[in-house]
Amino acid sequence: MNAIPQNVAKSVKYLRFVKERRHTPITYAQLITCFDCFDVMTAAGVAENLSLKVIDHVVNVYASNFHAGKPVPVSRAAREVLANGGTKRDLILEHGTPRRALTLLLMKERRANTLTEGRAKAIMETQWAIAHITRAEDQRLRDRGLNSKALDTPQARWAAAGIEF
Secondary structure (H helix, E strand, C coil), X not given: CCCXXXXXXXXXXXXXXXXXXXXXXXXXXXXXHHHHHHHHHHHCCCCHHHHXXXXXXXXXXXXXXXXCCCCCCECHHHHHHHHCCCCHHHEEEEECCCHHHHHHHHHHHHHCCCCCXXXXXXXXXXXXXXXXXXXXXXXXXXXXXXXXXXXXXXXXXXXXXXXXX
């Protein structure tokens, strides 16, 4: 396996710093409260998209708590960019399951009364993943209509766009 380029190593180090920051992580109870507030917010006239954006962020922070300290995959093309003098500005930190799709999946489970703390953790472990990819790879996701569509796993979505790790 190839060594991780220094720029990627710095990104991984930063990600670990962010994940290990001294804050109170989002709890399962707080996550459920956000889902329960969705209907209240929309009934109060808050646009559905804005309500979902708030919840998307909470879900992302909740999910990141399970992945703190784990390495972030770097696509082969992204490694080449970095090896040729590129920087992290030339890359995109891509969510394997689009944030909105993950939020809607969890909300669907909550509304069906099938979401438990264990189930939420299992969903986070299988559906939430991030990776460094190139802008061209990101464009391939969009060209294939996968920019906002979830597949069975993040890896399947990346493979469908021809992104190799």
